[in-house]
Amino acid sequence: xxxxxxxxxxxxxxxxxxxxxxxxxxxxxAGRCLFCHDAPCVTACPTHIDIPQFIRKIANGNDRGAAKTxxxxxxxxxxxxxxxxVEVLCVGACVYNDLDEPPIQIGKLQRHATDRAFxxxxxxxxxxxxxxxxxxxxxGGPASLAAAHELRRLGHACTIFExxxxxxxxxxxxxxxxxxKADRSVTEAxxxxxxxxxxxxxxxxxxxxxSLADLERDFDAVFVxxxxxxxxxxxxxxxxxxxxxxxxxxxxxMKLGDAGLAGVRRAVVVGxxxxxxxxxxxxxxxxxxxxxxxxxxxxxAMGGYAHEWRAARVAGVRAEWRAVTTAFEGAxxxxxLRCVRVDEARTPVAGSQFTLEADLALLAIGQSRxxxxxxxxKGITVESGIVRVDAHGFTGRPGWYAGGDCANGGKExxxxxxxxMAAARAIDRALAAGGGIGRKEVPRG
Amino acid sequence: MADLSTQTGGIRSPNxxxxxxxxxxxxxxxxxxxxxxxxxxxxxxxxxxxxQNVSSRFGGHAIGNARGAGFNNIxxxxxxxxxxxxxxxxxxxxxxxxxxxxxxxxxETREEWREIIKRSIDAGADGLELNFGCPHGMCERGMGSAxxxxxxxxxxxxxxxCEFSTVPVLVKLTPNVSDIVPHGMAAKRGGAHGVSLINTxxxxxxxxxxxxxxEPRVGSLSTNGGYCxxxxxxxxxHMVAALAREPGFGLPISGIGGVRNWRDAVEFMLLGSSTVxxxxxxMLRGYRVVEDMRDGLEEYMHSxxxxxxxxxxxxxxxxxxxxxxxxxxxxxxxxxxxxxxxxCQLCIAACHDGAHQCIHPQEGTRxxxxxxxxxxxxxxxxxxxxxxxxxxxxxxxxxxxPATWNDHVNHGATLRPKKGSx
Ligand SMILES: Cc1cc2nc3c(=O)[nH]c(=O)nc-3n(C[C@H](O)[C@H](O)[C@H](O)COP(=O)(O)OP(=O)(O)OC[C@H]3O[C@@H](n4cnc5c(N)ncnc54)[C@H](O)[C@@H]3O)c2cc1C
Ligand SMILES: Cc1cc2nc3c(=O)[nH]c(=O)nc-3n(C[C@H](O)[C@H](O)[C@H](O)COP(=O)(O)O)c2cc1C
Ligand code: SF4
Numbered sequence: 001x002x003x004x005x006x007x008x009x010x011x012x013x014x015x016x017x018x019x020x021x022x023x024x025x026x027x028x029x030a031g032r033c034l035f036c037h038d039a040p041c042v043t044a045c046p047t048h049i050d051i052p053q054f055i056r057k058i059a060n061g062n063d064r065g066a067a068k069t070x071x072x073x074x075x076x077x078x079x080x081x082x083x084x085x086v087e088v089l090c091v092g093a094c095v096y097n098d099l100d101e102p103p104i105q106i107g108k109l110q111r112h113a114t115d116r117a118f119x120x121x122x123x124x125x126x127x128x129x130x131x132x133x134x135x136x137x138x139x140g141g142p143a144s145l146a147a148a149h150e151l152r153r154l155g156h157a158c159t160i161f162e163x164x165x166x167x168x169x170x171x172x173x174x175x176x177x178x179x180x181k182a183d184r185s186v187t188e189a190x191x192x193x194x195x196x197x198x199x200x201x202x203x204x205x206x207x208x209x210x211s212l213a214d215l216e217r218d219f220d221a222v223f224v225x226x227x228x229x230x231x232x233x234x235x236x237x238x239x240x241x242x243x244x245x246x247x248x249x250x251x252x253x254m255k256l257g258d259a260g261l262a263g264v265r266r267a268v269v270v271g272x273x274x275x276x277x278x279x280x281x282x283x284x285x286x287x288x289x290x291x292x293x294x295x296x297x298x299x300x301a302m303g304g305y306a307h308e309w310r311a312a313r314v315a316g317v318r319a320e321w322r323a324v325t326t327a328f329e330g331a332x333x334x335x336x337l338r339c340v341r342v343d344e345a346r347t348p349v350a351g352s353q354f355t356l357e358a359d360l361a362l363l364a365i366g367q368s369r370x371x372x373x374x375x376x377x378k379g380i381t382v383e384s385g386i387v388r389v390d391a392h393g394f395t396g397r398p399g400w401y402a403g404g405d406c407a408n409g410g411k412e413x414x415x416x417x418x419x420x421m422a423a424a425r426a427i428d429r430a431l432a433a434g435g436g437i438g439r440k441e442v443p444r445g
Numbered sequence: 446m447a448d449l450s451t452q453t454g455g456i457r458s459p460n461x462x463x464x465x466x467x468x469x470x471x472x473x474x475x476x477x478x479x480x481x482x483x484x485x486x487x488x489x490x491x492x493x494x495x496x497q498n499v500s501s502r503f504g505g506h507a508i509g510n511a512r513g514a515g516f517n518n519i520x521x522x523x524x525x526x527x528x529x530x531x532x533x534x535x536x537x538x539x540x541x542x543x544x545x546x547x548x549x550x551x552x553e554t555r556e557e558w559r560e561i562i563k564r565s566i567d568a569g570a571d572g573l574e575l576n577f578g579c580p581h582g583m584c585e586r587g588m589g590s591a592x593x594x595x596x597x598x599x600x601x602x603x604x605x606x607c608e609f610s611t612v613p614v615l616v617k618l619t620p621n622v623s624d625i626v627p628h629g630m631a632a633k634r635g636g637a638h639g640v641s642l643i644n645t646x647x648x649x650x651x652x653x654x655x656x657x658x659x660e661p662r663v664g665s666l667s668t669n670g671g672y673c674x675x676x677x678x679x680x681x682x683h684m685v686a687a688l689a690r691e692p693g694f695g696l697p698i699s700g701i702g703g704v705r706n707w708r709d710a711v712e713f714m715l716l717g718s719s720t721v722x723x724x725x726x727x728m729l730r731g732y733r734v735v736e737d738m739r740d741g742l743e744e745y746m747h748s749x750x751x752x753x754x755x756x757x758x759x760x761x762x763x764x765x766x767x768x769x770x771x772x773x774x775x776x777x778x779x780x781x782x783x784x785x786x787x788x789c790q791l792c793i794a795a796c797h798d799g800a801h802q803c804i805h806p807q808e809g810t811r812x813x814x815x816x817x818x819x820x821x822x823x824x825x826x827x828x829x830x831x832x833x834x835x836x837x838x839x840x841x842x843x844x845x846x847p848a849t850w851n852d853h854v855n856h857g858a859t860l861r862p863k864k865g866s867x
Contacts, residue, residue, distance in 0.1 A: 053737065
């Protein structure tokens with residue numbers, strides 16, 4: 001348990017939504033895998049873990065080999081096993097779905113092997129022979145961790161600059177605690193960095209404490225994995241009232257400390273993406289009796305996964321579809337939201353005004369984008385705050401790479417891991433070919 | 446990490462996993478893909494005067510959901526021209542110089558053996574395997590198991606091969622004999638450098654109960670085929686071990702029969718095989734099954750402190766003994782762990798109907814009770830129990846010193862009283 005988190009945190013009240021498999025269950029489930037040729041689950045996994053092979057190893061009693069196979073493709077395989085939306089990735093692709101038989105529980109099997117690796121202290125990877133090259137990683141989230149690990153395997157010295165005083169990014173501060181708790185994410189980051197040779201500069205924000213010029217001076221290449229920024233604002237009167245918060249901001253408070261729900265009886269979550277679904281379920285689970293989501297579109301158009309909404313609905317979350325808030329009101333703190341229905345073109349429907357009583361409103365309508373921090377570096381394109389990169393994470397400016405949420409606009413941990421790893425390999429190829437910061441050569445993928 | 450390199454009869458291999466002579470080792474392109482996937486060596490599909498095959502030619506024995514738990518075939522030796530096979534052996538050797546290719550051979554006359562051995566070695570084969578095992582089609586023509594079942598013929602042909610060959614000669618034995626030992630000894634007398642076993646077992650895999658024809662069906666008829674796959678492993682293990690412990694034998698062994706994973710391979714090795722060969726599991730799942738065979742073997746060797754394959758070969762042979770040498774006074778009883786018992790009571794049914802009627806239901810719980818004074822320690826309940834580790838066979842000290850049946854018969858050693866009233 002890292003010193004900076006209190007032992008008693010609101011998130012510690014949560015138990016796992018998806019239960020781990022016992023060894024006997026894992027053996028039975030692994031034995032069901034068909035070991036498909038050119039398996040669709042492997043294609044569906046952004047890090048392309050050799051899923052049939054690791055499952056076969058579990059079936060044959062070789063958990064250690066299974067863990068090795070997983071980490072070989074995805075060093076964040078432990079947290080991904082818990083946080084990945086497997087329903088739309090590997091498990092969703094399992095051919096058993098077409099036989100109307102239950103698909104293989106790939107996430108749970110992955111958890112079986114990777115948890116065991118953590119419990120038993122298994123280690124698989126060594127740093128590569130030193131190349132004498134230095135790479136900076138901006139941000140200490142999943143993208144940078146995956147990139148740093150791969151770069152160390154390839155022998156490059158690494159320095160991570162993280163503005164907070166702990167690692168893991170949103171994996172630590174954002175993931176629903178019924179999937180993964182903050183301390184487990186921090187433990188994972190430390191486990192990844194056991195490969196050695198990664199200098200940690202926490203509390204160091206690029207653009208404030210360390211300049212881009214400093215990076216260009218001190219490093220041969222830079223990987224930017226700064227993720228997304230603060231919750232977007234609703235731009236509606238009254239949103240500065242106490243009791244109106246950003247959802248990601250509130251989730252972080254809940255995970256790292258106290259959720260501040262004393263006296264909260266009714267909460268509204270604005271939005272219908274996965275962050276909104278998580279926040280709504282978390283509020284209910286922490287004892288808020290009435291939780292309503294408010295979304296301008298229909299149920300079919302919601303951004304959140306169907307399986308997440310189903311779980312939220314089963315838990316008791318209510319929804320107002322095709323409605324927007326026009327004002328947050330209250331005497332000194334939030335008491336109600338003024339709302340109105342909208343039509344397909346999202347224009348308010350005359351006479352459809354209504355009011356939702358609420359002591360807490362969470363805005364889950366997206367996160368700001370941080371690409372602006374790179375503005376001014378010639379050759380790098382930032383579009384609506386997203387850093388533009390090619391398939392290997394290259395930005396166009398020699399030596400500069402990016403991946404994860406800041407470059408893909410906000411996806412999953414597993415995408416960040418895949419993009420971090422791909423960028424690390426591209427950096428290695430570029431450096432080997434004489435490219436890097438300040439070089440003319442534009443590396444090719 | 447452990448060193449997986451090994452050798453059988455002087456044929457060196459980077460790891461103990463070889464493709465058995467069968468469809469997965471039918472052509473150069475296949476074997477090169479297999480080497481790419483990590484296989485150590487390959488025994489080429491048996492060469493001889495090319496034959497023609499029928500369709501269909503395979504049958505599968507499903508046990509519950511386990512498709513292909515047993516497998517049989519009525520396929521013969523290669524149906525491709527010899528010169529094509531030899532050209533591909535040469536090509537494959539050029540690309541993969543360190544992975545052994547063993548030419549499996551089956552011809553009739555001394556002159557044919559001389560000729561085919563010369564051509565195999567000229568093509569680059571690292572060793573020969575004499576196929577004295579095929580139990581269908583070829584034996585009716587006086588080859589295959591017709592040779593393997595006659596020690597004198599086996600010895601004669603082996604001696605020809607050893608006379609003509611400049612590379613190691615393995616003899617592939619048929620399991621279709623009552624005792625494998627005389628056949629292994631015949632190969633040894635003939636000068637073989639090692640043996641491979643088992644080939645397939647004579648079988649009818651199933652009967653089509655609507656058409657009244659056995660399977661696999663060729664039109665309206667069928668014939669007996671060779672049985673292999675996971676189901677034959679126990680038979681193969683016994684035959685390997687019977688030779689490995691035979692005092693006068695001592696030849697290296699390449700173990701074959703039902704190897705699906707690293708554990709199976711380890712069992713063959715502990716009973717005396719320095720390499721293992723695989724056919725059915727590759728036919729069912731492809732070459733990439735070798736990844737966990739290698740990985741799992743390496744992990745196993747590491748966990749046991751074996752640094753070389755040779756450290757483990759034959760390690761369980763001394764513990765494979767005669768019934769008359771077992772300690773009759775060694776006593777175990779079954780015990781049920783109530784915490785992990787799920788109350789299915791399969792053990793009650795098994796013990797009552799299939800053993801000694803000493804597991805009983807108890808009032809107020811689904812957890813059965815074992816009457817230890819009646820339990821003969823047979824293992825049946827443990828075998829049927831679906832909850833891992835729930836039933837254990839625990840040693841009990843009955844105060845009787847060890848005594849074998851042979852001690853009893855020859856020296857009057859005292860045996861503990863027979864247990865159980867049933
Ligand atoms: C509420 C919520 C729930 C989610 N649930 C899931 C889920 O269940 N499953 C899933 O797969 N994904 C989930 N995600 C998405 C997932 O968390 C992200 O896709 C992933 O964390 C992105 O990784 P990253 O490394 O790109 O960015 P981040 O995780 O955001 O990490 C970026 C890091 O960079 C640091 N940083 C930012 N700017 C600077 C700077 N200028 N200088 C130094 N450091 C800086 C930040 O402090 C942060 O630590 C969720 C996201 C949210 C918001
Ligand atoms: C379809 C098929 C064809 C085979 N052909 C040959 C052959 O040509 N020569 C030979 O020595 N053994 C042949 N065998 C036997 C295998 O090499 C092997 O000894 C046997 O299948 C047992 O191994 P397994 O359980 O791994 O399949 C064949 C087996 C099968 C299933
Ligand atoms: S496995 Fe291939 S060759 Fe055999 S029957 Fe099927 S399609 Fe034909």
